[in-house]
Amino acid sequence: MNIHFWGVRGSLPSPTTPARIxxxxxxxxxxxxxxxxxxxxxxERFLAGxxxxxxxxxxxxxxxxxxxxEDTAECIVFDCGxxxxxxxxxxxxxxxxxxxxxxxxxxxxxxxxxxxxxFGPAYNPSNKIDFYSxxxxxxxxxxxxxxxxxxxxxxxxxGAGKIFHHLEKxxxxxxxxxxFKKMNHPGGSYSYCVNxxxxxxIYATDTELTSNDFIKNDENAVVFLDADLIIIDCQYTLGxxxxxxxxxxxxxxxxxxxxxxxxxxxxVMFHHDPSYDDHKLHGILQSACWYLxxxxxxxxxxxxxxxxxxxxx
Numbered sequence: 001m002n003i004h005f006w007g008v009r010g011s012l013p014s015p016t017t018p019a020r021i022x023x024x025x026x027x028x029x030x031x032x033x034x035x036x037x038x039x040x041x042x043x044e045r046f047l048a049g050x051x052x053x054x055x056x057x058x059x060x061x062x063x064x065x066x067x068x069x070e071d072t073a074e075c076i077v078f079d080c081g082x083x084x085x086x087x088x089x090x091x092x093x094x095x096x097x098x099x100x101x102x103x104x105x106x107x108x109x110x111x112x113x114x115x116x117x118x119f120g121p122a123y124n125p126s127n128k129i130d131f132y133s134x135x136x137x138x139x140x141x142x143x144x145x146x147x148x149x150x151x152x153x154x155x156x157x158x159g160a161g162k163i164f165h166h167l168e169k170x171x172x173x174x175x176x177x178x179x180f181k182k183m184n185h186p187g188g189s190y191s192y193c194v195n196x197x198x199x200x201x202i203y204a205t206d207t208e209l210t211s212n213d214f215i216k217n218d219e220n221a222v223v224f225l226d227a228d229l230i231i232i233d234c235q236y237t238l239g240x241x242x243x244x245x246x247x248x249x250x251x252x253x254x255x256x257x258x259x260x261x262x263x264x265x266x267x268v269m270f271h272h273d274p275s276y277d278d279h280k281l282h283g284i285l286q287s288a289c290w291y292l293x294x295x296x297x298x299x300x301x302x303x304x305x306x307x308x309x310x311x312x313x
Contacts, residue, residue: 001196001313002068003229007061007083008305010206010235010249011111014274015060024054024278053278059307061086062111063205063271065231067194068098072174077103078192078203080116083307088120099126102173104180105133106205107189108141116142117151125159132165134180134190139164181223183207185248193223199313202230202264205271208241209250214261224262228313231305232259234269237284252288259300266301268311 007013028050036046047055062081075098077084091097101121106112121127131138139162143155155162165171170179177195182188184207191204202224207213213220224230234252236244241251250258252269259267269288272281285304292300303311 001194001199001201003201003231003311003313004066004068004087005083005305005307005309006064006066006086007079007081007115008058008270008272008307008309009060009062009081009111009274010233010271011062011274013060013062013082013111013114016057016278020277028054051282053282056278057306058272058278058281058304059083060274061307062114063106064115065203067201069174069176069196073098074100074102074174076173076176076178076194077101079104079106079112079205080114080119081112082115082118084115085118085120086307088118088122091121100128100130102130102132104178104192104203105131105135105138106191106203107185107187108133108135109187109206112206113142113145117146117153122158122160125161127160128163129160130163130165132167132171132178134167134182135188136166138166179223181219184210184213186246189248191223193227200227200229201313202227202232204230204232206248207233207250208246208248209254209258213258220262224258224264227262227264229266229268229311230259230264231268231270233271234284234288235271235273237287240273252284253291256288256291256297256300256302260297264300266303266311266313268303268305268309270305272305 036042061083063079064081064083065078066087067076122129146155167180170177179193180190183191189206191202194201232255233250234255235249236251238251238253288302
């Protein structure tokens with residue numbers, strides 16, 4: 001499985017501001033020495049040595065994650081945040097173009113659906129799109145997104161063939177099994193688990209973890225136990241999670257405890273707060289690494305999700 005992150009922000013898109021770009025440039029210039037700009041090689045070496053929060057960005061698009069496979073052109077997509085526009089644009093330059101997309105919705109809050117009207121492949125009559133949710137009336141919900149005065153193009157004007165699935169049990173796609181579980185979030189949200197020959201990837205955004213999620217029962221274990229990778233909501237620090245109790249998001253250290261509890265090998269920190277700049281997000285990653293060290297936790301890898309990140313499982 002190849003996992004690609006097209007949008008990683010929560011709540012709403014948050015582009016990098018001109019002021020933050022200027023601040024990054026200023027910080028970089030303060031570190032430059034004459035030896036760093038002697039030639040192209042020295043410049044590249046200097047840039048490669050900069051911290052990632054300076055030379056790069058986490059990105060500002062709201063959630064969209066895709067999973068592709070070696071033996072099929074079909075593509076699994078989780079959520080239609082503004083990042084799905086980037087997925088559609090990337091298809092233009094792909095040699096192996098995807099003609100069938102399977103889109104799973106965690107839930108239907110704005111930040112997870114706002115990109116659908118701008119998903120280019122949905123307007124191509126040669127494509128097929130399957131929409132999935134455990135929530136009923138998916139077509140009605142999406143049709144309500146694309147009506148005047150909110151948007152000038154109706155859902156049925158998208159030329160791609162569309163099929164709407166109400167999930168009641170796990171589903172098979174190109175030989176892979178996708179299961180789901182309801183999580184704790186205002187209005188409800190669903191996590192998904194993709195199983196490919198025993199390799200399992202979990203998408204668990206917009207969840208406020210509770211003690212019930214740690215209980216070692218069959219319902220939890222079948223989704224989480226010994227998973228290879230989890231993409232999980234880490235929007236808050238612990239202090240913020242306490243202040244924003246019942247807002248539907250988790251603290252990064254609680255997410256780590258959850259991953260450790262279920263022996264998950266790799267945790268990707270996802271659904272970043274829109275007010276956090278790159279410096280703060282990488283600081284949270286560092287705090288998460290310190291937490292692992294101080295708690296003497298072994299056997300788990302941590303990654304901060306950013307636009308363009310690719311992970312193979």
